[in-house]
Amino acid sequence: MRAVDVIMKKRGGGELSRDELAFMVQGYVSGSIPEYQISAWLMAVFFKGMSARETAELTELMLRSGKVMDLSGIEGPFVDKHSTGGVGDKVSLILAPLAAACGVRVPMMSGRALGHTGGTLDKLESIPGYRTGLKEAEFREFIAADGFAMTGQTAEIVPADKKLYALRDVTGTVESIPLITASILSKKVAEGAEALVFDVKSGPGAFMKTLEDAEALARSLVNTGTAMGKRIIGVITDMSEPLGRMVGNFFEIEETLDCLEGRGPQDLMEVTMRLTAWMLVAGGKAKGIDEALGMCERCLASGRPLELFMANVRRQGGDAERMLALRGKYRSQHSFELRAPRSGYIHSIDAYKIGLAGVYLGVGRDTAADPVYPDVGFIFDKKAGDRVAAGDRIAMVYGKDVTSLEAAQPLVEAALSLGSEPPTRQSLILKEITAL
Amino acid sequence: MRAVDVIMKKRGGGELSRDELAFMVQGYVSGSIPEYQISAWLMAVFFKGMSARETAELTELMLRSGKVMDLSGIEGPFVDKHSTGGVGDKVSLILAPLAAACGVRVPMMSGRALGHTGGTLDKLESIPGYRTGLKEAEFREFIAADGFAMTGQTAEIVPADKKLYALRDVTGTVESIPLITASILSKKVAEGAEALVFDVKSGPGAFMKTLEDAEALARSLVNTGTAMGKRIIGVITDMSEPLGRMVGNFFEIEETLDCLEGRGPQDLMEVTMRLTAWMLVAGGKAKGIDEALGMCERCLASGRPLELFMANVRRQGGDAERMLALRGKYRSQHSFELRAPRSGYIHSIDAYKIGLAGVYLGVGRDTAADPVYPDVGFIFDKKAGDRVAAGDRIAMVYGKDVTSLEAAQPLVEAALSLGSEPPTRQSLILKEITAL
Numbered sequence: 001m002r003a004v005d006v007i008m009k010k011r012g013g014g015e016l017s018r019d020e021l022a023f024m025v026q027g028y029v030s031g032s033i034p035e036y037q038i039s040a041w042l043m044a045v046f047f048k049g050m051s052a053r054e055t056a057e058l059t060e061l062m063l064r065s066g067k068v069m070d071l072s073g074i075e076g077p078f079v080d081k082h083s084t085g086g087v088g089d090k091v092s093l094i095l096a097p098l099a100a101a102c103g104v105r106v107p108m109m110s111g112r113a114l115g116h117t118g119g120t121l122d123k124l125e126s127i128p129g130y131r132t133g134l135k136e137a138e139f140r141e142f143i144a145a146d147g148f149a150m151t152g153q154t155a156e157i158v159p160a161d162k163k164l165y166a167l168r169d170v171t172g173t174v175e176s177i178p179l180i181t182a183s184i185l186s187k188k189v190a191e192g193a194e195a196l197v198f199d200v201k202s203g204p205g206a207f208m209k210t211l212e213d214a215e216a217l218a219r220s221l222v223n224t225g226t227a228m229g230k231r232i233i234g235v236i237t238d239m240s241e242p243l244g245r246m247v248g249n250f251f252e253i254e255e256t257l258d259c260l261e262g263r264g265p266q267d268l269m270e271v272t273m274r275l276t277a278w279m280l281v282a283g284g285k286a287k288g289i290d291e292a293l294g295m296c297e298r299c300l301a302s303g304r305p306l307e308l309f310m311a312n313v314r315r316q317g318g319d320a321e322r323m324l325a326l327r328g329k330y331r332s333q334h335s336f337e338l339r340a341p342r343s344g345y346i347h348s349i350d351a352y353k354i355g356l357a358g359v360y361l362g363v364g365r366d367t368a369a370d371p372v373y374p375d376v377g378f379i380f381d382k383k384a385g386d387r388v389a390a391g392d393r394i395a396m397v398y399g400k401d402v403t404s405l406e407a408a409q410p411l412v413e414a415a416l417s418l419g420s421e422p423p424t425r426q427s428l429i430l431k432e433i434t435a436l
Numbered sequence: 437m438r439a440v441d442v443i444m445k446k447r448g449g450g451e452l453s454r455d456e457l458a459f460m461v462q463g464y465v466s467g468s469i470p471e472y473q474i475s476a477w478l479m480a481v482f483f484k485g486m487s488a489r490e491t492a493e494l495t496e497l498m499l500r501s502g503k504v505m506d507l508s509g510i511e512g513p514f515v516d517k518h519s520t521g522g523v524g525d526k527v528s529l530i531l532a533p534l535a536a537a538c539g540v541r542v543p544m545m546s547g548r549a550l551g552h553t554g555g556t557l558d559k560l561e562s563i564p565g566y567r568t569g570l571k572e573a574e575f576r577e578f579i580a581a582d583g584f585a586m587t588g589q590t591a592e593i594v595p596a597d598k599k600l601y602a603l604r605d606v607t608g609t610v611e612s613i614p615l616i617t618a619s620i621l622s623k624k625v626a627e628g629a630e631a632l633v634f635d636v637k638s639g640p641g642a643f644m645k646t647l648e649d650a651e652a653l654a655r656s657l658v659n660t661g662t663a664m665g666k667r668i669i670g671v672i673t674d675m676s677e678p679l680g681r682m683v684g685n686f687f688e689i690e691e692t693l694d695c696l697e698g699r700g701p702q703d704l705m706e707v708t709m710r711l712t713a714w715m716l717v718a719g720g721k722a723k724g725i726d727e728a729l730g731m732c733e734r735c736l737a738s739g740r741p742l743e744l745f746m747a748n749v750r751r752q753g754g755d756a757e758r759m760l761a762l763r764g765k766y767r768s769q770h771s772f773e774l775r776a777p778r779s780g781y782i783h784s785i786d787a788y789k790i791g792l793a794g795v796y797l798g799v800g801r802d803t804a805a806d807p808v809y810p811d812v813g814f815i816f817d818k819k820a821g822d823r824v825a826a827g828d829r830i831a832m833v834y835g836k837d838v839t840s841l842e843a844a845q846p847l848v849e850a851a852l853s854l855g856s857e858p859p860t861r862q863s864l865i866l867k868e869i870t871a872l
Contacts, residue, residue, distance in 0.1 A: 003606070004605075004606050007608035035470070035471070035472035036470075036474070036475040036607055037475070037606060039472040039473070039475050040475040040607035043447070043475075043476045043479035043480055043483075044608070046447065047479075047483045167472060169440075170439070170473060171440065171443060171472055171473055172443035173476060
């Protein structure tokens with residue numbers, strides 16, 4: 001078999017056999033096929049797509065390029081949630097202890113902030129002492145103890161994806177539904193999940209800007225995961241505005257505590273409860289979404305999720321007392337206030353612009369090597385739908401230094417749009433996809 | 437500027453600026469842009485194409501990656517012909533001395549056999565002693581003396597094309613009209629031609645299998661070359677059947693002598709005279725094609741083109757006496773006869789199959805490193821349109837050894853198709869394209 005023939009077959013719209021896909025993936029990982037052939041192939045895949053079978057086989061091949069987490073000996077069901085990334089998206093931090101308290105096991109492997117989107121690992125590491133690089137034995141032990149654990153991906157998990165993603169990133173081949181599907185799904189299956197809920201975000205602050213693209217990705221994830229024998233649910237949620245009232249690393253830990261104490265903001269809780277409820281359905285703990293939502297409500301009110309969260313913080317090395325002491329006080333000295341330039345109703349606070357401003361402030365990063373800061377970000381007093389008078393404070397904005405504030409300010413101001421009439425309010429749950 | 441942004445712009449169908457094209461071409465040649473980004477970009481170009489302006493600028497940039505032949509001090513006009521490659525295509529060998537005898541200067545740089553198509557340099561080197569690797573000073577001197585010279589491309593001519601073509605060959609990005617245009621045209625302009633006639637072959641034995649594809653390439657060559665200030669004519673000729681009665685390296689030198697002596701086969705002479713006549717028009721030596729054709733006829737009858745050919749052979753180191761002595765005798769001892777399996781009319785002798793069989797025989801080569809042989813190939817007694825009785829000899833087939841004959845025989849037999857009625861006979865000149 002020659003790589004150039006496989007490239008030309010895909011270029012012509014042909015469906016690749018399992019052997020041809022294996023030849024490319026294994027050849028790339030082993031180094032026998034050079035990067036210039038892989039990148040030409042990826043571009044041909046970008047233009048010509050992949051069938052459901054090809055996507056499932058690519059996912060399997062990537063999965064098998066590395067280690068699959070062994071969770072045997074721990075009672076399941078093992079259910080995880082994955083989000084395509086947003087701004088203010090701290091859902092995982094609330095959902096993991098909530099789902100665990102409802103009886104499913106959550107083996108959660110998360111990522112870091114990149115570009116305008118935040119990262120769960122960066123948020124957790126803003127808790128003094130918290131360790132996100134768990135050894136496999138610790139990950140297993142902590143899941144058995146608290147029902148969930150939070151870690152980063154190890155080098156052994158899907159090495160093919162690390163290599164392929166790095167190449168896609170520099171060759172303009174990221175935005176391909178089958179390639180995104182295989183990348184996401186191979187990692188989630190490798191962490192040991194039997195059932196998965198995908199939060200595919202749609203809107204200006206999301207990777208998928210349109211509902212149509214988000215739905216295509218959600219369907220691809222559901223179909224491919226189902227073909228691999230997993231129970232998969234796709235939920236498309238709106239990412240026009242940052243989720244919740246806080247955006248930042250430690251800021252979002254604070255808001256997580258608010259939510260677990262039953263005082264979470266409506267938008268964030270709507271998304272969190274819905275995704276958690278679907279995890280219970282996917283894990284067989286509830287028969288339908290309404291029953292599952294009721295279970296989540298009662299469970300949250302019991303205080304058990306908050307206890308599990310605190311237990312996890314301690315177990316992963318975090319200084320829980322220090323975390324609580326810092327709450328409301330861990331604020332950079334460099335700040336400005338975003339005030340309403342005139343009276344009216346807030347129509348939107350653009351999540352993408354806020355996310356980009358966050359990179360300047362020190363919430364996120366441009367490249368994987370950049371540091372992030374715990375005590376910077378946004379605290380919103382008002383959000384879309386709220387009425388403001390001229391001069392009302394809309395948000396406090398904290399940055400790592402004065403320069404960062406100056407860079408962020410025009411973006412933050414441009415993120416705000418006001419109108420004279422109240423905006424129409426819609427659910428953040430845009431669509432749910434449960435099977436082929 | 438980042439290569440990934442240029443890739444994504446082209447991926448989205450955008451038109452690249454001159455700066456963006458220069459960034460990619462110069463970055464590739466200098467090594468600052470890695471091959472995996474160039475190959476992804478080439479694949480995006482394959483799918484999204486290039487505008488006429490982009491193609492002309494890419495051609496210019498490639499041209500400027502190396503040296504342009506300096507023919508100043510020699511009286512022009514400098515006119516060349518380029519063929520996209522065929523089987524039995526020895527037109528250059530006849531056309532160059534004929535055009536030179538008619539008063540244009542032909543600075544001809546040719547290539548070698550690859551795949552099923554033959555190569556002018558390999559044919560010339562079958563003349564004992566003939567040197568195709570001329571120094572620039574020799575090339576200039578020989579053109580001044582005989583009106584034409586024949587050489588291979590030096591490493592200094594369009595190095596960007598050598599690098600790009602090698603990459604395209606292994607990444608499935610050869611078949612792109614703008615990339616083919618830039619590759620062909622940059623080399624032809626670099627050799628110093630002011631006017632060019634392109635013989636774009638169409639049919640089973642050609643690179644472009646359909647008239648539609650051949651016309652697209654011809655139009656692209658004419659439009660791009662015209663935009664670069666050159667006088668360009670595109671002629672689409674039929675390559676269903678091998679051109680002439682002989683296919684092979686020295687065999688085609690013999691047929692060249694036949695043609696220059698006024699005894700050339702009709703099909704080969706039709707194409708040769710037409711292309712040469714267009715060179716005279718493009719070089720300003722004739723006002724129209726009919727006047728030019730008349731000039732060519734009279735010139736050939738004068739015997740001057742044969743004299744120039746013999747002068748060139750001697751000047752480039754060839755042993756002209758040996759060449760003449762070998763004529764009709766330089767035949768491998770390994771041969772077989774292709775005979776008519778039944779009576780009827782020959783409808784076609786498939787040029788592609790004959791070309792592929794020629795690779796086995798030792799006429800052509802699979803990879804650039806393979807040797808070729810002077811005394812092997814095909815001598816056809818009959819061609820399409822001829823009536824044959826069962827058992828009549830249609831061709832003598834010579835191979836480098838017995839194994840090569842065994843490998844070639846099934847292909848040679850499959851190349852022949854007979855019918856009970858005579859085939860309709862059409863001109864080999866399918867279309868002529870003279871301007872935008």
